[in-house]
Amino acid sequence: MTEDRECRVLLVGMMGSGKSTIGRLLAEATGWPYVDNDELVRRSHGTTARRILAEQGEGPMRAAESAALALGVTIPAPALIGVAAGTILDARNRERLRDGGVVVWLRADADVLESRAGGADHRPFVDAGGDDWIRDAAAERDPLYASVADIVIDTGRQPPEASAKEVLEALSGMAACGDALTP
Numbered sequence: 001m002t003e004d005r006e007c008r009v010l011l012v013g014m015m016g017s018g019k020s021t022i023g024r025l026l027a028e029a030t031g032w033p034y035v036d037n038d039e040l041v042r043r044s045h046g047t048t049a050r051r052i053l054a055e056q057g058e059g060p061m062r063a064a065e066s067a068a069l070a071l072g073v074t075i076p077a078p079a080l081i082g083v084a085a086g087t088i089l090d091a092r093n094r095e096r097l098r099d100g101g102v103v104v105w106l107r108a109d110a111d112v113l114e115s116r117a118g119g120a121d122h123r124p125f126v127d128a129g130g131d132d133w134i135r136d137a138a139a140e141r142d143p144l145y146a147s148v149a150d151i152v153i154d155t156g157r158q159p160p161e162a163s164a165k166e167v168l169e170a171l172s173g174m175a176a177c178g179d180a181l182t183p
Helices: 019-030 037-045 049-056 058-072 085-089 091-100 110-117 124-148 160-172 175-181
Strands: 008-012 079-082 102-107 151-154
Touching (some): 008 085, 008 091, 019 160, 037 058, 058 085, 085 091, 085 124, 091 102, 102 124, 110 124
Parallel strands (some): 008 102, 102 151
């Protein structure tokens, strides 16, 4: 991370890693706005990523998620942004993440992700591919998340409140965010 970036915290990780839950906890603790990918897709496309996937296919859905990320990195700092898991697959998005703020990778093992992701209405890939899809996707994406992460938090070994506290502790030591966290 370069120190000239603003404290826009970009939460990345696989579905089930805790982006929404931890993002909301961080928003409560800091008073900063939290905006997740689903909201950003609705703002930019007037519908959900799941509907775009169902009606237009994976390519247009990925494009909508990329547009959501582009919108997210323009939200005035300090802010917390939940990023769609699949955006990491695109090199341009990885560059947006690196340039857009402090990237926090919420990491969890595939077993944890499987237990958390099943049954969620907004997770169609799990519906179609199940546990194998999660394992394969995590194996492909984890090195990409690692390549952009300024902070890595293992969310699989602790409750979300402890993960949020770890994020805050890490942010407080960064020039870009330490001042923003000071009351």
